[in-house]
Each structure stands twice: as structure tokens, then as C-alpha cells.
Amino acid sequence: MSEKNREGKRTARERLAAEREKQKAGEKRRRVLVAGAVVIGVLGLAAVIGVVAANVGKDDGGDAAGPVVAPSGAKGKDGLAIPVGKESARSTLTVWEDFRCPACKGFEQAYRSTIHELTAAGQLRTEYHLATIIDGNMGGTGSRTAANAAACAQDAGKFPAYHDLLFDNQPQEADDAFADPAKLLELAGTVDGLDTAGFRACVKDGKHDTWVTRSGEAFSKGGFSGTPTVLLNGKNIYQDRTMTPAKLKRMVQQAAKDPGQG
Secondary structure, rough: OOOOHHHHHHHHHHHHHHHHHHHHHHHHHHHHHHHHHHHHHHHHHHHHHHHHHHHHHOOOOOOOOOOOOOOOOOOOOHOEEEEEEEOOOEEEEEEEOOOOOHHHHHHHHHHHHHHHHHHHOOOEEEEEOOOOOOHHHOOOOHHHHHHHHHHHHHOOOOOHHHHHHHHHHHOOOOOOHHHHHHHHHHHHHHOOOOOOHHHHHHHHOOOOHHHHHHHHHHHHHOOOOOOEEEEEEEEEEOOOOOOOHHHHHHHHHHHHHHHHHO
């Protein structure tokens, strides 16, 4: 083989080797680019998942947010009780109610006149706690919106009258009519001195919404079976099948005479 042919073959081999190195370098760059794209894709997916996770459980306006503003004169733990009656009364009736709850309306219709009579006589003090379980069970926000309006009525010194009015005009359980502030303001117009600019702003702005939410949470954590829950001096009397308005009256009057019998 001539020197010229050997030189030609050597040059061809060198060109082939150089081409292979070039291909290897290109393949390496391709792998790096693919790996980078995968990392970017994973990070992007993680970011999307993070956004979704951050929004799980958030309700578009369903959950109250903001400072807890208790109504005027609220008492008890965390200021969650609206008191009606004299502090000197020997007996305390603790009532957990939901303005959308039919059983609560039934209790009010049966016991209201007796409760009012005993309260007026200074023998009974009633502490109202507002719950929102029907909103959770049936959907909607009427329990909360009505409870906020009742708290606004407490600010105006008109809670008892407005409380009774809400139950007297309670819609069907599945009807979320109380979610509409206009309905609550319309009813307020029948309570002397309640329909004021301050009351209207309180209702429309949901001033006590977060307080109502806190009250609802307290009910859920209280281990109660449902609304209404009625306790006389700490004893659940709503579960007493023998309880009647007349029996309640006797118990309160007896406690007024003999505190040890409360």
C-alpha cells in the first residue's frame, strides 16, 4: 500500500472519529435539555398543586372572616351569650338555637310566654347562644345572616322582640330566605325603633358574622345533640320527656324560694 493511500485512510478514520465525538456531544446536550425540561415541568406541576391545595376548603364567601365583634352586652365565655333578664335571677336558662331550625320554633311557641313571664318577674335569666347547623346541613347562609341581624338588634337594645319575630316568620327549613338581608330588614321594620341607619349597616355589612361563626364552632365542640339545646341551671331539660312549660315554671319558682333546689 502506498504512503498516499495510508494517509487517505488515516484521514478518513480521523474524520469518522471526529464525527462520532460530535454526535456524542450533541446527544449529551439533548439529554441535558430533556432533563431540564422535566425538572421545569415537575416544578410547574408542583406549583399548580400547591395553588390547588391552598384553596381546598375555601368557600366563596361562605365563611366569615375578620375580627370577632361581639354584640353589646354579650356575656359568658368568649362573650358568646346574649343575656335577657336580671343578673340577680336565681335560675339561668341557657338556650342554643338556630333561626332556621323548625324544632327551635316549636320550642319557642310552646315555652315563650312562660319564659317571658319568669324573666319579667326577675326569677329567670335567659342566655341565648346562636347556632348555624342548618346552614351546614341544608346549605345556604340564612342561619348566620339571621343570627348576625339578631346580634345587631342586641346592639340596639331590641334583641328579645326581634328574636321572637324571626321565629314567628321562620321560612321552611329548605328555604334560605333569611340569607337575604332585605328580608331581615323588612321584618325589622315591624319592631318599634329598630329600623335605623345603624342597624341597617350592621346587617348589610355582616358586622357580627365572625362572632356568629365562633358561636357555631362553640356549639359544635360542646357535644350537644342538636338544636334546640335547653339547659336550666346547667341541666339539660329539653331531653326530659316530662318537661312542660308548667313544670319549668314550678322549677324556677321553687329555685327562687330555695336556691338549693335550682
